[in-house]
Amino acid sequence: MDLQTSNPNSLKSRFATRFLRALNQINARKPISSSSSPGEIFQRYRRIKVAADMSMAYSVRSRRTWSRATLWRLRTRSRRRRLASLGRRSSVKTRTTTAASHLAAVVVEKTSHGKENKEDDGGGVGVEAEELRELVPGGESMDLCNLLDETAHYIKCLTTQVQVMRTIANLYSLE
Amino acid sequence: MSGRRSRSKQSTVSRITDDQIADLVSKLQQLIPELRRRRFDKVSSSKVLQETCNYIRSLHREVEDLSDRLSQLLASTDSDSDQAAIIRSLLM
Numbered sequence A: 001m002d003l004q005t006s007n008p009n010s011l012k013s014r015f016a017t018r019f020l021r022a023l024n025q026i027n028a029r030k031p032i033s034s035s036s037s038p039g040e041i042f043q044r045y046r047r048i049k050v051a052a053d054m055s056m057a058y059s060v061r062s063r064r065t066w067s068r069a070t071l072w073r074l075r076t077r078s079r080r081r082r083l084a085s086l087g088r089r090s091s092v093k094t095r096t097t098t099a100a101s102h103l104a105a106v107v108v109e110k111t112s113h114g115k116e117n118k119e120d121d122g123g124g125v126g127v128e129a130e131e132l133r134e135l136v137p138g139g140e141s142m143d144l145c146n147l148l149d150e151t152a153h154y155i156k157c158l159t160t161q162v163q164v165m166r167t168i169a170n171l172y173s174l175e
Numbered sequence B: 001m002s003g004r005r006s007r008s009k010q011s012t013v014s015r016i017t018d019d020q021i022a023d024l025v026s027k028l029q030q031l032i033p034e035l036r037r038r039r040f041d042k043v044s045s046s047k048v049l050q051e052t053c054n055y056i057r058s059l060h061r062e063v064e065d066l067s068d069r070l071s072q073l074l075a076s077t078d079s080d081s082d083q084a085a086i087i088r089s090l091l092m
Helices: A011-029 A038-063 A065-085 A089-118 A126-135 A144-172 B002-031 B045-075 B080-091
Strands: none
Touching: A011 A038, A011 A144, A011 B045, A038 A065, A038 A144, A038 B045, A065 A144, A126 A144, A126 B045, A144 B002, A144 B045, B002 B045
């Protein structure tokens, strides 16, 4: 994997630009002082991690099942939080339970269909594939071929994400 | 009758995709640092998938550690827009 890229449309560039923008927004919102509670510090860590995952999923857009699943998961979570913070807790509960049960039904339907094909796996990789399904976003509803294909792309993007984050952290710590 | 039909359909499907799966598994093997060196050894598919899971977990952990590091570093920097521009130009 080449580390140097002068292509502004490369995945690395797209991710870096988005992530840096998000970092600026996070820092501008509430700078940490010495009097920050551990809760605030944890909140900032959460925001940065979500920004990193979101930036990568956005850079891939909807071209991949895993990126679609990540975007859906992060969007739904932020929507639920926003609604909850507005105080409409009772309506949120009914909405999320309906949505969650619907999604569960869809996932169950898809995985039970997928199980018919699982017995034809070459090399008996059923157990390990199950583990992999939990790690790759959206993996529960993929057949084995798609799962392996998506996993390869997911790993490439994760390594790019880690590379860029490490570069940024090193540059920031050169102060 | 329909059971027999679906069974033969399944075996045809498995004959076609067995090679595909082996091909995809070997592609994955190239991406995992642990297994890349053992390119010419026979690594079983389940071992590749196992190492893939471990690798993904370690990447997740690295993202978390780097997020933590960044959250502490951000606190100590001012003029972020200048630095962001510099960092962006260095990365592109």
